[in-house]
Amino acid sequence: MTQQRNSRIDADATRRISLPCEGGCTCGSVRYRLLATPLIIHGCHCSLCQRQTGSAFAINALVEAENVEVLSGDIDMLKVMTPSGLGQTITRCTNCHVAVWSYYHKHELNERIRFLRVGTLDDPTAFPPDVHIYTSTKLPWLSLPKGVPAVARYYKVNETFSRDSLARRAKLLETG
Ligand SMILES: [Zn+2]
Numbered sequence: 001m002t003q004q005r006n007s008r009i010d011a012d013a014t015r016r017i018s019l020p021c022e023g024g025c026t027c028g029s030v031r032y033r034l035l036a037t038p039l040i041i042h043g044c045h046c047s048l049c050q051r052q053t054g055s056a057f058a059i060n061a062l063v064e065a066e067n068v069e070v071l072s073g074d075i076d077m078l079k080v081m082t083p084s085g086l087g088q089t090i091t092r093c094t095n096c097h098v099a100v101w102s103y104y105h106k107h108e109l110n111e112r113i114r115f116l117r118v119g120t121l122d123d124p125t126a127f128p129p130d131v132h133i134y135t136s137t138k139l140p141w142l143s144l145p146k147g148v149p150a151v152a153r154y155y156k157v158n159e160t161f162s163r164d165s166l167a168r169r170a171k172l173l174e175t176g
Pocket residue numbers: 044045046047048049050058134
């Protein structure tokens with residue numbers, strides 16, 4: 001049965017993130033530094049994320065592009081498909097081709113917001129998903145944690161983002 005829960009996240013209550021923190025690709029060439037807590041963290045169970053990661057779901061931390069600082073390495077960008085049909089552009093290490101973040105062409109903030117691949121952080125333990133999305137295609141053997149919002153497709157940003165994240169988003173929209 002698909003869970004249908006949607007409520008505002010209280011990110012500060014659930015996160016133990018100490019900043020700045022760092023991450024990178026597998027070969028060690030690309031290194032980046034995260035300068036702010038994510039606006040929200042998605043567990044995305046869409047069938048395209050499953051194919052593109054070769055796994056049950058993708059974990060993406062959404063953060064302002066300016067808050068992801070590239071420390072070293074060469075990156076390139078490749079566009080792939082998304083459920084909206086508009087695609088996402090994935091940033092990868094040119095050497096080992098591991099994806100470190102992407103942006104969605106459908107997203108209102110476009111390249112101003114990065115979907116950081118949580119598994120590339122040096123310590124991903126402090127970044128559990130705030131919301132599980134596209135659970136209509138969740139693999140049936142996977143049980144989601146109780147108390148974490150889960151929606152069949154996407155959530156309403158105004159009803160789900162924390163107050164602080166809404167303020168940061170408004171600021172980005174203003175400057176766009
Ligand atoms: Zn997805």
